[in-house]
Amino acid sequence: MSQNTTTTSAPTPCDLLVQADVAVTQDDTRRVILNAGVAVTNGIVVGVGDHDDLCAQYEPGTSLDLSGTMLMPGLVNGHTHLPMTLFRGFADDMPLMEWLEEHIWPVEFQLTDELLTIGANLGCAEFIRTGCTSFLNSYMHEHVTGEIVSLAGLRVVLGEGFFSFPSPLFPTAEECWQTIRELSQRYSDNPCIRTAVTPHAAFTVTPDELVASFELATELDVIWQIHLAESETETAICLDRYGKRPIELLHAHGLLTGRTTLHHCVDITDEEIEILADTGVNVVHNPASNLKLCSGISPVQKMLDAGVIVGLGTDGASSNNQLNMFRDMALAALIGKVRHEDASAVSAQSALDMATRGSARCLGWPELGRIEVGCPADMIALDLSTPNLMPAYNYISHAVYGATGMEVCMTMVGGKILYLYGDFRTMDMKAMRTEALLASKWVLSKAKK
Amino acid sequence: MSQNTTTTSAPTPCDLLVQADVAVTQDDTRRVILNAGVAVTNGIVVGVGDHDDLCAQYEPGTSLDLSGTMLMPGLVNGHTHLPMTLFRGFADDMPLMEWLEEHIWPVEFQLTDELLTIGANLGCAEFIRTGCTSFLNSYMHEHVTGEIVSLAGLRVVLGEGFFSFPSPLFPTAEECWQTIRELSQRYSDNPCIRTAVTPHAAFTVTPDELVASFELATELDVIWQIHLAESETETAICLDRYGKRPIELLHAHGLLTGRTTLHHCVDITDEEIEILADTGVNVVHNPASNLKLCSGISPVQKMLDAGVIVGLGTDGASSNNQLNMFRDMALAALIGKVRHEDASAVSAQSALDMATRGSARCLGWPELGRIEVGCPADMIALDLSTPNLMPAYNYISHAVYGATGMEVCMTMVGGKILYLYGDFRTMDMKAMRTEALLASKWVLSKAKK
Numbered sequence: 001m002s003q004n005t006t007t008t009s010a011p012t013p014c015d016l017l018v019q020a021d022v023a024v025t026q027d028d029t030r031r032v033i034l035n036a037g038v039a040v041t042n043g044i045v046v047g048v049g050d051h052d053d054l055c056a057q058y059e060p061g062t063s064l065d066l067s068g069t070m071l072m073p074g075l076v077n078g079h080t081h082l083p084m085t086l087f088r089g090f091a092d093d094m095p096l097m098e099w100l101e102e103h104i105w106p107v108e109f110q111l112t113d114e115l116l117t118i119g120a121n122l123g124c125a126e127f128i129r130t131g132c133t134s135f136l137n138s139y140m141h142e143h144v145t146g147e148i149v150s151l152a153g154l155r156v157v158l159g160e161g162f163f164s165f166p167s168p169l170f171p172t173a174e175e176c177w178q179t180i181r182e183l184s185q186r187y188s189d190n191p192c193i194r195t196a197v198t199p200h201a202a203f204t205v206t207p208d209e210l211v212a213s214f215e216l217a218t219e220l221d222v223i224w225q226i227h228l229a230e231s232e233t234e235t236a237i238c239l240d241r242y243g244k245r246p247i248e249l250l251h252a253h254g255l256l257t258g259r260t261t262l263h264h265c266v267d268i269t270d271e272e273i274e275i276l277a278d279t280g281v282n283v284v285h286n287p288a289s290n291l292k293l294c295s296g297i298s299p300v301q302k303m304l305d306a307g308v309i310v311g312l313g314t315d316g317a318s319s320n321n322q323l324n325m326f327r328d329m330a331l332a333a334l335i336g337k338v339r340h341e342d343a344s345a346v347s348a349q350s351a352l353d354m355a356t357r358g359s360a361r362c363l364g365w366p367e368l369g370r371i372e373v374g375c376p377a378d379m380i381a382l383d384l385s386t387p388n389l390m391p392a393y394n395y396i397s398h399a400v401y402g403a404t405g406m407e408v409c410m411t412m413v414g415g416k417i418l419y420l421y422g423d424f425r426t427m428d429m430k431a432m433r434t435e436a437l438l439a440s441k442w443v444l445s446k447a448k449k
Numbered sequence: 450m451s452q453n454t455t456t457t458s459a460p461t462p463c464d465l466l467v468q469a470d471v472a473v474t475q476d477d478t479r480r481v482i483l484n485a486g487v488a489v490t491n492g493i494v495v496g497v498g499d500h501d502d503l504c505a506q507y508e509p510g511t512s513l514d515l516s517g518t519m520l521m522p523g524l525v526n527g528h529t530h531l532p533m534t535l536f537r538g539f540a541d542d543m544p545l546m547e548w549l550e551e552h553i554w555p556v557e558f559q560l561t562d563e564l565l566t567i568g569a570n571l572g573c574a575e576f577i578r579t580g581c582t583s584f585l586n587s588y589m590h591e592h593v594t595g596e597i598v599s600l601a602g603l604r605v606v607l608g609e610g611f612f613s614f615p616s617p618l619f620p621t622a623e624e625c626w627q628t629i630r631e632l633s634q635r636y637s638d639n640p641c642i643r644t645a646v647t648p649h650a651a652f653t654v655t656p657d658e659l660v661a662s663f664e665l666a667t668e669l670d671v672i673w674q675i676h677l678a679e680s681e682t683e684t685a686i687c688l689d690r691y692g693k694r695p696i697e698l699l700h701a702h703g704l705l706t707g708r709t710t711l712h713h714c715v716d717i718t719d720e721e722i723e724i725l726a727d728t729g730v731n732v733v734h735n736p737a738s739n740l741k742l743c744s745g746i747s748p749v750q751k752m753l754d755a756g757v758i759v760g761l762g763t764d765g766a767s768s769n770n771q772l773n774m775f776r777d778m779a780l781a782a783l784i785g786k787v788r789h790e791d792a793s794a795v796s797a798q799s800a801l802d803m804a805t806r807g808s809a810r811c812l813g814w815p816e817l818g819r820i821e822v823g824c825p826a827d828m829i830a831l832d833l834s835t836p837n838l839m840p841a842y843n844y845i846s847h848a849v850y851g852a853t854g855m856e857v858c859m860t861m862v863g864g865k866i867l868y869l870y871g872d873f874r875t876m877d878m879k880a881m882r883t884e885a886l887l888a889s890k891w892v893l894s895k896a897k898k
Contacts, residue, residue: 068882085836085839085840086840088837088839088840088842088851089841089842089843089846089847089850089851090842090843092796092797092843092846092850093782093786093792093793093796093797094792094793095792095793096792098792099792122836122839122840123836125836126836126837129835129836129837130837288783290787291783291784291786291787292782292783292786292792292850293786293792294786294787294790294791294792294794296787297787320850321837321846321847321850321851322837322850322851322853323837324837324853327776327779327853330776331780331783333542333741334737334740334741334780335740335784335787337542337740337741337742337743338739338740338743338745338746338784341743342743343542343543343544343545343548343741343742343743344542344543344544345743347541347542348541348542384882385878385881385882386578386855387534387571387572387574387575387578387878387881388537388575388578388579388770388771388772388773390534390537390571390881390882390885391534391535391537391571391885391886391888391889391892392538392885392889393537393538393539393889393892393893394538394539394541397538397541397770398538398770401538401541401741401769401770401771402537402538402770402771404771404773404776404853404854404855405853406835406853406855406856407855429834432834432836432839433517433833433834433839436839436840436841437840439840440840440841440842443840443842444842
């Protein structure tokens with residue numbers, strides 16, 4: 001026991017004291033604590049350390065014994081489109097444009113709030129099951145996602161997406177901005193929901209509207225996120241239309257700042273990486289989606305070496321097909337080595353950093369993704385009794401290379417348990433399969449024949 | 450109901466009738482059957498079809514209701530080193546030779562039968578948990594693995610490995626061959642265990658001994674397997690030593706035949722792929738291991754297009770770090786697209802074919818990897834109520850892209866249930882964690898300081 005347990009002062013009350021075999025804190029020094037304890041009050045971590053020490057320091061209202069497990073910060077998903085779980089496995093093994101134009105868009109533009117609700121519910125269930133506690137979303141009808149995420153008990157940054165061409169929702173981009181203002185207003189007092197300004201891409205939104213939308217983000221003091229440099233095709237379009245590559249284009253318009261989160265950055269040059277580092281931009285890496293749509297492999301280690309903040313995202317379930325951050329962590333580490341021709345590239349610690357602290361920065365919510373005093377108690381536990389987590393030499397390695405995500409046996413957001421050993425506390429899982437069946441029938445009925 | 454249920458003949462007795470929402474058969478026409486039934490007698494599939502039809506045709510001794518699940522053939526792992534689960538997460542993020550010479554070999558050469566038993570047990574537990582029912586092994590002390598696999602109830606092809614330089618077990622390669630003969634003899638009546646002849650690699654076994662070992666394989670009528678063309682480093686060694694690339698070397702010695710299974714084939718040319726196709730060689734693709742050790746990405750689609758039989762393997766848990774065929778299926782499909790710059794490359798069906806029928810060919814056991822009348826009843830079921838398998842448009846896509854492997858809720862070999870909804874029927878999972886802890890302490894005590 002450490003010295004501070006020998007004090008004779010009376011124990012401090014706390015709401016909750018969690019015990020686990022080990023805690024991977026992801027704090028500034030990346031402490032890994034054996035016989036770990038975490039004390040929580042009002043949804044905030046108030047103590048992290050040796051469990052015996054914390055027992056002496058705190059008098060908890062509730063004790064949660066997670067012996068046989070490993071605690072980690074809840075994973076932070078830097079890029080997804082939650083309701084697209086509706087399209088999981090609907091169209092595979094084809095390139096981005098064919099997939100979008102022939103299969104996804106024709107159905108997507110007919111989606112109703114009822115369908116969006118089913119998709120968002122399914123996505124939340126998968127996040128909770130696989131230990132993702134917060135995420136940066138971009139889709140349409142974000143008020144639906146907001147309501148569902150709120151009921152599920154997760155955290156989200158809502159990004160109502162827009163194009164410069166007329167979409168089923170918004171005849172012009174500006175008409176989306178009123179929706180963004182309303183979302184921002186509606187959730188201004190909600191500690192779990194924030195908003196973002198979310199132009200779709202540099203080839204679907206004009207430079208003028210990109211600039212105007214960035215001004216809106218500045219006014220609302222929220223992050224500004226965009227799909228960027230996802231593929232060589234996109235680069236070719238930008239070069240053809242504007243004479244500039246995507247990153248050059250944004251840079252020329254002053255859109256690369258600490259408020260900016262770029263999704264993908266697959267087709268980027270070394271010089272562009274320097275620009276990203278110099279401007280303090282945040283980048284979200286989406287390995288599964290980039291592979292599945294054959295976009296390429298992002299030079300993540302080069303970005304990390306240059307000092308760029310890199311987070312990790314699943315993208316939508318339609319191009320992944322999972323919403324499982326554990327899978328994308330492993331993918332990031334595995335393909336990073338081949339991309340950089342270096343077996344030490346994108347180490348397990350780097351991949352875990354991306355999925356926690358890195359993504360938290362990309363969400364503009366840097367206090368997430370770590371178990372640390374003063375930060376929200378968003379935590380997950382992994383059952384160490386599954387064969388694939390034995391024996392244990394290195395818990396970081398286990399989290400990244402060993403785990404499938406289904407070892408998650410507890411998911412907590414702000415001190416509230418959402419999932420515990422098979423029990424979803426905030427979701428009706430029985431209804432889910434019936435709803436999913438309804439949704440698949442609807443989607444098939446709307447698909448291009 | 451189909452016509453044959455209207456016959457008035459008395460039902461035929463069968464041992465077992467399994468019911469599931471869907472069966473992905475992997476038979477010659479890749480039938481996917483809704484409301485599926487599979488009848489089993491003496492461990493062999495005797496009927497596959499609509500469950501109602503089978504109910505009319507058969508009078509089962511036991512009925513197994515797996516409603517809410519999807520049946521598939523048990524996955525066939527084309528390449529692994531079972532006891533290396535002992536080294537899961539022991540040394541990550543480093544290249545092949547440093548990893549082998551500095552970390553793995555110094556400990557490996559001190560392994561005792563007790564440690565090998567623990568490693569093999571752990572590996573079997575992970576296979577059973579994640580739906581792998583048979584595998585092609587290569588390691589040392591294969592009699593230990595044989596005993597453990599037999600107790601676990603899985604199928605294996607045992608490959609006692611050898612080098613031309615003295616190893617802790619065999620001063621010369623020839624001395625291993627007596628062990629191989631004994632293994633072959635010991636299991637000659639065992640329907641679940643076969644043997645192989647297993648030289649380590651073209652750079653660790655001399656051409657003369659490769660040829661002599663191939664003659665042994667021919668004499669015993671077993672497959673001959675070898676690590677080959679795994680990396681550019683290996684190619685450089687072979688060129689330097691023999692003036693030939695690895696595949697050229699084997700071809701020059703007549704070692705490329707239908708009896709030959711090559712593991713890896715990452716660094717191969719288009720001309721070499723033609724040679725593999727022409728000679729009827731079987732190749733095992735190991736995507737996770739090739740990525741993690743930074744060996745590269747095998748041109749799998751080119752091989753498939755040329756008509757080469759390709760299976761799928763996890764390799765050992767020390768370079769993966771999972772023994773989860775579902776993860777390697779997804780990896781094969783995902784990285785195959787980037788490798789071939791084609792989003793349709795290595796489709797979900799191709800990846801599933803590799804993990805079932807392809808691997809079965811690589812094991813020299815072609816009746817595995819399919820649910821078909823006359824074939825062994827090696828089957829698994831996936832729980833369709835997990836969020837990541839909803840909604841369902843395409844069950845092949847779900848198996849490859851959607852599943853983590855932990856959705857497996859039933860694993861059966863030869864009609865015998867090894868795992869059912871959390872219950873390991875043949876393994877002592879309580880003892881496993883204690884044994885794994887002992888093993889990790891032992892490994893650390895033997896590690897190079």
